[in-house]
Amino acid sequence: MQSFDLIVIGTGSAGKTVAEAAREAGKSVAIIDKLPFGGTCSQRGCDPKKILVGAAEIVARSSQLVGKGITSSATINWADLINYKKTFTEPIPENTEKKFADQGIHLFHGAATFLSETTIRVGNDDLQANQIVIATGLRPKPLDIPGEELLTDSTGFMELAELPEEIVMIGGGYIAFEFAHIAARAGAKVVILHQGKRPLEEFDADVVALLVKAMRAIGIFIVLEAKVTAIKGESGALTVQYERDGSNHQVSARLVVHAAGRVADVAELDLAKGNVELTKKGIAVDEYLQSVSNPAVYACGDVADKGLPLTPLASYEGKIVASNILNGNNRTYVNDAVPSTVFTVPPLASIGLTEEQATKQGRKIKVLFQETTDWYVSQRINEPFSGFKTLVDEETDQVIGAHLLGSGNEEVINLFALAMKHQITATALGQMLFAYPTHASDMKSMLPD
Incomplete structure (x- = not known):
């Protein structure tokens, strides 16, 4: 010992x-x-x-x-x-x-x-x-379905010597969405099968809907409310069986990736x-x-x-x-809002409450939701899908939620995090002078009046 x-x-x-x-x-x-x-x-x-x-x-x-x-x-x-x-x-x-x-x-x-x-x-x-x-x-997470041993996980995906032409992602969270974008941009045909009613359920529904449009526009096929029941075949020639709307379906793939939770x-x-x-x-x-x-x-x-x-x-x-x-126990865990990003293309970044969560809490909020493909930062690179939703508490003038889709927003979300952590009001944030033209300089246009 x-x-x-x-x-x-x-x-x-x-x-x-x-x-x-x-x-x-x-x-x-x-x-x-x-x-x-x-x-x-x-x-x-x-x-x-x-x-x-x-x-x-x-x-x-x-x-x-x-x-x-x-x-x-x-x-x-x-x-x-x-x-x-x-x-x-x-x-x-x-x-x-x-x-x-x-x-x-x-x-x-x-x-x-x-x-x-x-x-x-x-x-x-x-x-x-x-x-x-x-x-x-x-x-x-174990899926407890026949043929589960035929699945590849995220680790295996990033070790692939060659990228298969047809890939199925099981799940509708970070891993499925990020890897779907990587694979699709590399030339693969990608299908996402998600058991829930909508993907990325912890993120704002309206902004996620914009991301889904972006994914479908590049050929990623997303099937919702699809319960995978079995994987059949052998490596390189697989069939995924799933139930949807009371009917049985199947899709073929060279590779099936487990992205259904951990x-x-x-x-x-x-x-x-x-x-x-x-x-x-x-x-x-x-x-x-x-x-x-x-x-x-x-x-x-x-x-x-x-x-x-x-x-x-x-x-x-x-x-x-x-x-x-x-x-000795002198420091406690503080559950502050933490920014997170789904590194799709374009990225989806989020911090704080969603509109649904704020409403459930009974908060009096001002909400601004807007698509921004006509903004300069998107037009400059001909980005076809971008947008945001921000939430401001009416009583305190504090930003309590920011949900951003578009190039550069994986960095802009950190500015919202800074404002929320140090209680910078929406009014003060809107008065800030940022370098222009930058993604950050659009922050004042993301705040409701």
Whole structure:
């Protein structure tokens, strides 16, 4: 049995933050991961995905300007793009391990399993610590349908040596929409099958509807209220069966991607032995991000049942946990509005309440919803779909929600976040002088009178 002050399970943004802070404070730290060290975002998620999106953006921009100064649309060489992506991702595990080792953090590879409330087994090693941090992130949600083993997940998609001509995305969230855009711009025929009545259900319905129009305009076929019942065939020649409107349907594809949600990655942990409570959303934690059932355990990042599964939140939660471990529970989780972006082409960015949520809360709000394809920022690049919706509280003059579609809005949303965090009124925001012509300079036109 090896003893440490702290054991951290997971090497992504959350786990890394806690481990390094504890080690810097002089604690003995062990860190464990069953996957290559470095976490999902940097290797299998946000960062490599954005590289692929960058290529899709070039295709979109050039095709929009054909005949307007550009002679032909760019095309994607998939193999070259994936090789370029690998130049970012492949060094990460070795670099991460080296940094941990240089800091004096002890590394363990393999799946962690609780033996008791304060002991962990990984491979042939048994580890004990006064405190344990779970930061294992999420994994694809089991669909429990025949042929599920034939599905590819988001990790597999970003490792494809060649892009198949026909792809089905199961799901209607971030992953399905972002990968559909990448694949379509790379020349694939893409079908999205979503079980719900509308996709991206956490985002504003009107702005999402504009995005759906943009997707259909480039040939992405979206089927709503479609319940997938089975996957049949063999790799490269698959059939997806689904139910819709009481009838059975099917669609053929070379590749089927699981994009229908994710759940806490805790299957191997044997949480019962660790006396760690799990909810449908993740590990149950209190405002200190401490397990509600085992005070020796904290959880942070996507695996905890707080907040949205976003990398900035994972780092934020890691800092909270580190502070509470080192100083006693002195820092609580604050559920501030956090900006998020769906990196489609054009991107969809959002922060705060939707109109539906604000109405349910009984807020008195001023709402402005507008399509903006006739605005200069869209006309300049011949962008065919763009728009926004903003919500301002009538009593406080505070922006309480912003939902933006269009090129550049993945950055503009951060200005709205800044205004909301520091309580800059809509009136004051509208009086700001920004560099012109820029996307930011349109903010004053996005605010209701």
